[in-house]
Amino acid sequence: xxxxxxxxxxxxxxxxxxxxxxxxxxxxxxxxxxxxxxxxxxxxxxxxxxxxxxxxxxxxxxxxxxxxxxxxxxxxxxxxxxxxxxxxxxxxxxxxxxxxxxxxxxxxxxxxxxxxxxxxxxxxxxxxxxxxxxxxxxxxxxxxxxxxxxxxxxxxxxxxxxx
Numbered sequence: 001x002x003x004x005x006x007x008x009x010x011x012x013x014x015x016x017x018x019x020x021x022x023x024x025x026x027x028x029x030x031x032x033x034x035x036x037x038x039x040x041x042x043x044x045x046x047x048x049x050x051x052x053x054x055x056x057x058x059x060x061x062x063x064x065x066x067x068x069x070x071x072x073x074x075x076x077x078x079x080x081x082x083x084x085x086x087x088x089x090x091x092x093x094x095x096x097x098x099x100x101x102x103x104x105x106x107x108x109x110x111x112x113x114x115x116x117x118x119x120x121x122x123x124x125x126x127x128x129x130x131x132x133x134x135x136x137x138x139x140x141x142x143x144x145x146x147x148x149x150x151x152x153x154x155x156x157x158x159x160x161x162x163x
Contacts, residue, residue: 025109026102030054031061050099053092058101059084065108066138067122076100076142103147110151114158129153130162 019025023040033039035058040046063073074081077097087093093101111121128134131153140146 022109025113026105029062029065029105029108030058030101035061046102050095050102052098053094054098054101055090055092056084056087057089059093059097060089062101062104062108065118065122066104066125068138072138076104078142099144100142100147103144104141107141107147107150107154110154114154131156 019028023042023045026046027033027036027040030036036049036054037052038045038049040049059073059077060070063070066073068076070084071081074084077084077093077100079093079097092098108121111125112118115121115124125138126136129137132140132149137150137153140150
């Protein structure tokens with residue numbers, strides 16, 4: 001089966017909205033399958049990527065999408081900004097940073113799906129949300145529990161539950 005070309009969200013955001021496959025959307029957030037180093041069709045593929053590591057360039061891509069500095073991105077990954085700076089663009093992140101990036105990419109994909117556009121999602125991400133005790137969803141993207149909580153809130157929004 002021929003796999004469709006995955007679009008890079010940063011380069012062509014309007015095309016992203018037409019991508020139906022969950023994995024293609026996540027890979028698009030990360031900069032495309034060339035950036036990630038493989039095509040992704042299942043959670044098993046995501047596990048393989050996590051074990052292998054993602055390149056540092058993906059961190060830059062995700063920080064641009066989120067509209068945050070590399071310092072803030074480093075704090076979401078629990079890695080010093082200096083450590084990230086020292087890495088070459090093709091140098092691979094460790095398992096923990098890679099897993100967190102993949103979880104953040106899933107939140108981005110889900111947020112765009114629920115809120116309609118990248119602009120709407122990033123505006124929401126940087127706003128105080130009642131369900132988070134008037135904290136910003138962005139501040140919860142540094143842990144697995146936090147990303148799950150943000151995805152749960154997006155699910156409630158999708159179903160019309162006041163959040």
